[in-house]
Amino acid sequence: MAYKIKSAECTVCGACEAECPNIAIGFKKGTYVIDPAKCSECEGQFDSPQCASVCPADCCVPA
């Protein structure tokens, strides 16, 4: 299980990158992407996925 970023709606603010506890989010070719191999959906770490909680555009969603 992992989250993904809907790039068409992303404002490229980078808030998700700063909050991700797994360093799963990186900046590639003008947009942020989640590495599904590193994403844990924050299970066991936080109450909710941090990227989705901080995203101003609500574009971090289950893959």
Added chain:
Amino acid sequence: MGNVIALDSILGLGELKAPAESTPVEASGCTTSSCGSSDGPADMDPAVWEKVKNHPCYSEEAHHYFARMHVAVAPACNIQCNYCNRKYDCSNESRPGVVSEKLTPDQAIRKILAVAQEIPQLSVIGIAGPGDSLAAGAKNTFATFEHLQKKAPDLKLCLSTNGLALPETVERIAQYNIDHVTITINMVDPEVGQHIYPWIFYKHKRWTGLDAAKILHEQQMLGLEMLTARGILVKVNSVMIPGINDAHLLDVNKAVKSRGAFLHNIMPLISDPAHGTHFGLTGQRGPSAQELKVVQDACEGGAKLMRHCRQCRADAVGLLGEDRGEEFTADKVEAMGEIHDDGDARRTYREHVESERAGRHASKEAAKAEVQETVGTQADPILIAVATKGGERINEHFGHAKEFQIYEVGPKGAKFVGHRRVDQYCEGGTGDGETLDTVLSAINDCAAVFVAKIGGCPSKSLEAAGIEPVDRFAFEYIEESALSYFKDYAERLGRGAVRSRAGQDAVIRTGALTARRA
């Protein structure tokens, strides 16, 4: 590339007539209604004056002379406001939170030095987003300031924030010598706040409703207290939202004053469906010019009020009434090659401003005393619109003005009370008639408009609308001219030669600002 304001428009033009008796005026007199906001060295702790005298956003006087620059290194935010939509950007748009190019700290340093080399009026570098300067660990914000301090130590550093992350960053703010911080505080009651903030992100959790507003409020108050306890000057920005927090802003003013805020800036809500904000889409309106002024006036006597804010973009460059950001896009900065900024031009310019300022206090007081002597102290004040491109002088052509500065003048003196934008770009209006209508509705509450020059046609339209066009003070200082005009106006009013414009209102334009100099 020209200067922000042509130096020759300040130097040598319209030399001030020396007041007959330039007796120094007692600093403690406090004779004006604007006591505490007249913004000069006379009513301020010398240490504070030293900090703000060249900061255009903290001193009304300084904003006629000095330029600021925002670098957009902080795109992430930790709260959602109902007046903000981060997806929308038009490069001609002027709103906080709006930016066309995000920068890394390295790009920001290069851009700052490029601007510093071209614009000697530059005195302040601010980080105002486009998100929150302290969100996401404030990494980019502090990295930028750390480098800048080494490269151009004479430039003042400031940042603006919603305050949520303030308490945990105050130590570092002090460490980097950031001595100006702006906090946006729209409420001091979570009941009000829940209608402004749909959510916040705090301690790894998204909070909504009353909980969100309560946490934000507590963090803002704590952050404000921690900053002022360290002697850092704090300006509080409040967005006036009619029906939501307009009456509440008096409480905000009292609360921030009691916690040591230096300045309170009440700004009109910018609301347009095209911006895609919650308020824009739900038809929440912004205030009219007089509604804004009534709230600002009601707060006088509390925390010192700021009225010259232009609600600028997070990447704005130049004097407050204009934006030269387009001249310093990433491509253009890159193409400039090697940048040499030694700060000499800035030093020369600052010396020049110091010499301009010397003697102004006495000449303003002399002009005021003359009004009180001839008109008395009871006459109602009037509003005057002024076309200026800086230097506290009437030095802009009516047709070239992108905004008018509004002065209230009466027996208690002349003071800056606001500004009205009249630029047409992005509005679809092209004809001269439409342009003139925009101007008329923007300054409809004024008795006169002061210009360096004006054509015959607009003159007639203004007169027909009851606003007197005045060009006889071309290139003179604004405040002294306004007082001289008022003396004459009061005499004419007394014999029925002019009609009072009391009770008129004006429209606040919230569209695009593209006030670039021709």
